[in-house]
Amino acid sequence: MLLAPIIWVLTVGIVYFFAAKTWWFPPPINQHGMDYDAQFMRTLIVVGIVFTLAQFALGWVIMKFRNDGGKASHSHGNNALETLWTSATAILFLGLVVMGTKIWAGVHFDEAPPGAIPIEVMAKQFSWNFRYTGPDGKFGHTDLHLINDANGDPFGLDPKDPAGRDDIMSASLKVPVGKPIKLILHSRDVIHNFFVPELRMKQDIVPGMEIPIHFQADKIGIYEVPCSELCGLGHFQMRTTMQVMSEADFEQWKQQQAANK
Amino acid sequence: MSSPAHAAHHAPHSFIRKYVFSLDHKVIGIQYYLLGLFSVLIGMSLSLLMRFHMVNPNVSVAWLGKLWPTAAAGGVMTPELYLSLMTMHGTIMVFFVLTTVPQSGFGNFILPIQIGAEDMAFPVLNMMSFWTTFLALVVMVAAFFVQGGAPLAGWTAYPPLSGAGPLTGPGEGLGQTLWIVSIAIFCGASLMGAINFIATIVDLRCKGMSLMRMPLTCWTWLVTAILGLLGFAVLLAAGVLLILDRQAGTSFFLPAGMLINDHIIANHKGGSPLLWQHLFWFFGHPEVYIAILPGMGVASQLLSTFSRKPVFGYKAMVYAILSIGFLGFLVWGHHMFMSGMNPYSAMAFATLTMCIGVPSAIKTFNWIGTLWGGKIHFTTAMLFALGFVSLFVTGGVSGIFLGQPALDLYFHDTYFVVGHFHMIMGVAAIFGMFAGTFFWFPKMFGRMMNETLGKIHFYLTFIGVYCIFTPMHMVGIAGNPRRYADFTNVEYLAKLIPVHQFMTHAAYFTAAVQLIFLVNLAWSWRKGPKAPANPWNCTTLEWTVPSPPPHDNFNGVHPVVLHGAYEYSVPGAPRDFIMQTEPLPVPSGD
Numbered sequence: 001m002l003l004a005p006i007i008w009v010l011t012v013g014i015v016y017f018f019a020a021k022t023w024w025f026p027p028p029i030n031q032h033g034m035d036y037d038a039q040f041m042r043t044l045i046v047v048g049i050v051f052t053l054a055q056f057a058l059g060w061v062i063m064k065f066r067n068d069g070g071k072a073s074h075s076h077g078n079n080a081l082e083t084l085w086t087s088a089t090a091i092l093f094l095g096l097v098v099m100g101t102k103i104w105a106g107v108h109f110d111e112a113p114p115g116a117i118p119i120e121v122m123a124k125q126f127s128w129n130f131r132y133t134g135p136d137g138k139f140g141h142t143d144l145h146l147i148n149d150a151n152g153d154p155f156g157l158d159p160k161d162p163a164g165r166d167d168i169m170s171a172s173l174k175v176p177v178g179k180p181i182k183l184i185l186h187s188r189d190v191i192h193n194f195f196v197p198e199l200r201m202k203q204d205i206v207p208g209m210e211i212p213i214h215f216q217a218d219k220i221g222i223y224e225v226p227c228s229e230l231c232g233l234g235h236f237q238m239r240t241t242m243q244v245m246s247e248a249d250f251e252q253w254k255q256q257q258a259a260n261k
Numbered sequence: 262m263s264s265p266a267h268a269a270h271h272a273p274h275s276f277i278r279k280y281v282f283s284l285d286h287k288v289i290g291i292q293y294y295l296l297g298l299f300s301v302l303i304g305m306s307l308s309l310l311m312r313f314h315m316v317n318p319n320v321s322v323a324w325l326g327k328l329w330p331t332a333a334a335g336g337v338m339t340p341e342l343y344l345s346l347m348t349m350h351g352t353i354m355v356f357f358v359l360t361t362v363p364q365s366g367f368g369n370f371i372l373p374i375q376i377g378a379e380d381m382a383f384p385v386l387n388m389m390s391f392w393t394t395f396l397a398l399v400v401m402v403a404a405f406f407v408q409g410g411a412p413l414a415g416w417t418a419y420p421p422l423s424g425a426g427p428l429t430g431p432g433e434g435l436g437q438t439l440w441i442v443s444i445a446i447f448c449g450a451s452l453m454g455a456i457n458f459i460a461t462i463v464d465l466r467c468k469g470m471s472l473m474r475m476p477l478t479c480w481t482w483l484v485t486a487i488l489g490l491l492g493f494a495v496l497l498a499a500g501v502l503l504i505l506d507r508q509a510g511t512s513f514f515l516p517a518g519m520l521i522n523d524h525i526i527a528n529h530k531g532g533s534p535l536l537w538q539h540l541f542w543f544f545g546h547p548e549v550y551i552a553i554l555p556g557m558g559v560a561s562q563l564l565s566t567f568s569r570k571p572v573f574g575y576k577a578m579v580y581a582i583l584s585i586g587f588l589g590f591l592v593w594g595h596h597m598f599m600s601g602m603n604p605y606s607a608m609a610f611a612t613l614t615m616c617i618g619v620p621s622a623i624k625t626f627n628w629i630g631t632l633w634g635g636k637i638h639f640t641t642a643m644l645f646a647l648g649f650v651s652l653f654v655t656g657g658v659s660g661i662f663l664g665q666p667a668l669d670l671y672f673h674d675t676y677f678v679v680g681h682f683h684m685i686m687g688v689a690a691i692f693g694m695f696a697g698t699f700f701w702f703p704k705m706f707g708r709m710m711n712e713t714l715g716k717i718h719f720y721l722t723f724i725g726v727y728c729i730f731t732p733m734h735m736v737g738i739a740g741n742p743r744r745y746a747d748f749t750n751v752e753y754l755a756k757l758i759p760v761h762q763f764m765t766h767a768a769y770f771t772a773a774v775q776l777i778f779l780v781n782l783a784w785s786w787r788k789g790p791k792a793p794a795n796p797w798n799c800t801t802l803e804w805t806v807p808s809p810p811p812h813d814n815f816n817g818v819h820p821v822v823l824h825g826a827y828e829y830s831v832p833g834a835p836r837d838f839i840m841q842t843e844p845l846p847v848p849s850g851d
Contacts, residue, residue: 001639002720007651010727014655023735023760025671026753039667047658054625054654061632062647065568066639071837072830073634077574081630082623089622093615093661100667101608107670108604125429125522144520189521190422190429191534193599193674197740197753200671204600206534207421208516211601226751228674228742229599230415232422232430233341236745 001066004059011055015048029198029219029244032106036200039100046092107201112214116180119173122154123185123192123205126234128225129154132168134258140164144188168257173242176250177220185211193229196242204229217244270384272812282392284384285812289391290370291705296395297362300353301691303402307350309772312765314338314346316758318747332410332431340746341431344413347744348432349405351416352440355548356447357398359690363555364489365394365454367697368482370705372458374803375476377467377820379813382460386453393450401443404436412437415744417545420514420537421521424506425529428521438507441500448497451489458486467802469822473579474841476801476826477572480579481558484586485551491590492544492551499540506532513537538600542593550589552686553653554582556693557624560646560653562826563696564628566799567643568635569837571827574627581620581627588617598666599673607666614664621657625650636830640797641715645696648723649689655727656685659734674744677737680730688726695719695778702782703796707809708789711781718777725771732760798838801826805842 017023028034065072120131120139133139140163147156157164175181185194187205194213195202198221203213217223227238245253273279283289310325321336332342373381381387404411412432414423418440427434462483466475502513510528514537517530565572572578594602594610628650637643659681662668672678702710736757741748748754748761795804802820803810820842828839833846 003639003644003647003723006720006724010651010724010731014727014731017731017735023739023757025738026740036667036671039665040662043662043665043668047661051654051658054629054658055651057629058632058647058651058654061629061635062637065632065635065637067569067636070636072569072636074571074830074832075573075634076571077577077627077630081626082574082577085626086619086623090616090619093618093664094612096661097608097611097615097665100665103667104604104607104665104670108607124520144518144525147520149523189519190425191419195674195740195742197671202599202670202673206601207519208532208534209601224751224753226740226742226745226754230344230419230422230744233339233344233413233746235344236340236747237750239751 001062004063007055007059007062011052011059015052018044018048025200026198028200029217029221029223030215031218032103032215033198033200035103035106039103042099043096046096050092107213107215112182112212113180116182116214117175118182118184119175120155120184121173121186121194121205123187123194123227124154125189125232126227126238127154128171128173128238128240130170130173131155132170132254132257134166134168136163136166138163140167147188166258168254168261170257172240173225174250174253175217175242175244176247177244178216178218179247180214180216182212182214185213190231191229192227192231192238194225195228196223196225198223202228217242220244220246270380282388284380284388286369286373286381286384286387287705287810289387290366290368292391293361293369293394294366294705296391296398297358297366297694300357300361300398304350304354304358305772305775307346307353309768310338311343311346311350312768314343315745315747316762316765318749329410341413342410343746344415344744345405345411345432345436348413348415348440349401349411352401352444354687355416355552356444357394357401359552359686360451360489360548361394362694363559363690363697364458364482364485364551365390367559367694367701368458368485368555371701371803372479372482373461373465374806374810374814375479375801376462376465376470377802377815377822378461378465379815381457382464383457386457390450390453390457393446393453397443397447397450400439400446404432404439404443407435407439409434409436412440417541418503418537419541420503420506420532420534421516421519424503424514424537425519425521425526426507428524438504441504441507445497445500445504448493448500451493452497455486455489455493458482459490462486467820467822473576474822474825476558477561477575477578477582478555478558480582481554484582485554488547488551488554488586488589492547495540496544499537499544502540503537535597535600535602538597539593542596543590545596546593547589549682549686550585552690553693554585556649556690556696557582557653559693559697559700560628560649561624561631562801563642563646563700564631564650565827565829566797567638567640567646568632569638569829570631570635571829572627573630573633574623575825575827577623578627581623584620585617588613588620592617595664595669598669604666611664611666615661618657618660618664621653625654625657640699641710641712641719642696642699642797644716644719645692645699648719649692649696651723652684652689652692652726655731656681656683656689659684671740672737674742675737676733676741676743679743680733680737683733684730688730695722698782700797701803702785703792704803704808704810706786706789707792708785709792709796710785710789714777714781718774718781721774721777722771725767725774728767729764729771732764736760798836800828800838800840802841805840
């Protein structure tokens with residue numbers, strides 16, 4: 001009997017923390033992020049109602065139907081009720097998936113827009129590297145055997161390939177604001193995961209696979225990129241940043257990097 | 262329904278045959294229960310060390326340094342030690358607690374009696390199954406004591422981290438090999454158990470015990486056994502392939518072109534890391550239901566018994582259990598939305614995932630329907646069953662977020678996931694076990710447990726687990742990745758550290774409260790008041806026999822079942838319950 005008020009208090013407490021948003025998403029930095037948050041809120045409202053009603057109903061039957069020495073009613077069930085709550089749940093759950101489809105499709109079914117800036121990502125235990133094309137717009141050929149982390153070449157650029165001579169490498173991700181970006185994800189050892197909370201997007205990086213993802217960041221700033229797939233003892237330290245810069249700053253940064261080579 | 266004669270064997274007299282290498286399903290059930298109890302204490306201790314380290318990453322503790330002279334040199338836990346504790350916590354809890362106690366423990370003891378059999382169909386196989394599980398546990402724990410320590414690849418053991426040998430990290434040498442060998446042995450044991458459960462239910466039901474008259478507990482044990490048979494077979498195959506990759510140089514899961522820790526891996530090519538994930542989760546998702554289905558059965562049985570009402574919608578409950586079992590094999594891909602698999606398949610897996618939410622919701626509605634109009638007796642067993650329903654709802658609804666690929670774009674591998682699965686397959690399943698313990702302890706040990714201690718333990722645990730696992734959802738929403746040894750290297754995690762401190766203290770509190778249970782268990786076993794045959798006025802067959810039951814369960818009498826399992830408060834009956842072996846009253850006035 002004491003259980004009923006405890007369930008109610010816990011329910012109210014949980015609802016409070018989800019409503020107060022004390023610990024919450026960082027603000028989104030693109031349209032996809034806003035769409036994501038809208039879908040999350042739709043789900044949260046549905047789930048919140050279902051959760052609250054179910055817990056309050058449970059508390060209520062505990063309170064109402066406690067043993068008072070009388071006789072319990074005898075019923076084996078009610079088929080109309082079974083049909084009602086089965087169909088209601090099915091429509092509700094499937095409806096949510098259908099509503100979220102557009103968000104998933106935007107990330108995974110659509111190709112990167114033409115003109116998206118290609119950036120190659122090379123993840124390894126326990127650091128990140130990013131490669132940009134130079135003025136020729138082409139990535140140079142790379143070879144595993146030529147990788148030399150100590151010399152600042154985590155990709156293994158082939159010196160014989162002229163297309164690679166102007167490639168730019170960086171330990172953090174720099175992108176221009178408001179431009180479509182296409183990341184080409186590579187790992188050279190174990191599985192890692194590229195995650196920017198503000199982008200509302202993550203993707204595993206699997207050795208032996210080349211996985212492209214695309215996005216656009218619309219707000220200038222520096223955002224953290226914590227590795228989000230267990231990759232070994234340094235997993236918790238495998239962090240870099242994504243800096244969203246004005247287009248002019250981005251071009252200037254690229255020129256500086258090229259000059260420093 | 263054949264005679265259960267072929268399962269009969271004579272009562273043994275020597276200590277070894279009676280208590281160690283016993284063929285008696287009741288002894289084997291208790292052996293499994295104790296193995297699970299030992300394992301849960303290890304698993305819980307590991308989680309406390311993890312919770313300590315997460316919020317005190319640099320604090321030196323002298324005895325940690327003594328326990329792990331290299332991995333915690335100077336008493337400060339290294340990140341690799343943290344990850345190996347995490348891996349072993351998950352593995353031990355999932356395999357040796359959640360898989361073992363509800364099914365092999367309670368199932369072994371109660372199932373044959375509930376269907377009116379003298380023993381399981383294959384008593385020798387039953388004994389072998391237990392001792393093989395025991396061997397698996399020994400091999401698993403041994404991983405702590407070998408060079409490099411226990412593996413750090415998590416209970417999911419994704420290759421290449423788990424497949425490429427010691428180059429990927431400490432613990433990935435012999436420790437990881439022992440882990441896979443242990444899992445393979447465990448799979449063998451579970452297959453033996455699954456076959457035995459299925460054969461027993463199909464073949465040894467007593468006269469009158471049609472399938473649709475079985476208690477819901479038996480239905481959940483049956484479907485769990487089928488899930489185990491199909492799931493563990495696949496995990497066994499996957500484990501063998503992973504060992505071959507590690508030891509024989511094959512490339513099932515290892516692709517070409519790897520450079521690990523400055524070493525070029527030249528001897529592997531053509532493998533697929535995703536293949537492991539498909540095989541693992543083909544087992545791993547049904548495993549969730551292996552852990553929770555028996556708890557659902559126990560909850561159904563107890564809610565009916567202690568509200569003195571028939572189960573609401575028995576048939577709907579059976580169909581829900583069967584559809585959960587079937588759909589459970591079609592949703593494994595929802596663990597892999599971010600894995601790089603074909604994104605179109607995510608839509609299919611998401612749709613099927615939402616479908617499996619429907620029978621789960623049906624069960625919840627039916628539980629509340631069962632309580633509705635009842636006269637609830639708040640025994641400790643009943644409190645845990647009610648707590649199970651509350652936790653099942655809380656743990657279930659967060660799945661509605663995670664089942665959507667769109668929302669998983671953010672939530673995958675965050676603490677939101679950790680909160681979700683701990684709530685549902687961890688804590689809810691464990692509440693099912695506590696409910697089963699308080700309910701069946703009198704039958705298993707012939708003594709009653711202490712209700713006052715039981716209720717204190719229940720209330721404190723119920724509040725404690727909510728305090729541990731609800732905040733995990735909140736830090737997950739804030740983007741906290743899981744499997745991080747500490748939170749000092751990512752700036753946005755700093756503001757979440759106070760929440761982690763709260764969870765750590767809640768974990769200390771909840772763990773301390775479990776001492777009440779242990780004391781209750783030990784005291785009641787030795788000194789509890791003698792239990793009558795049917796202390797709860799329950800209808801199922803195990804309550805027709807003495808507590809504890811004789812060696813052949815029914816003293817040579819073959820019970821005959823006359824109706825379904827949940828005839829409570831039947832109008833016109835002299836008592837508010839009618840045993841399955843007693844006739845229903847003839848309706849008067851017709």
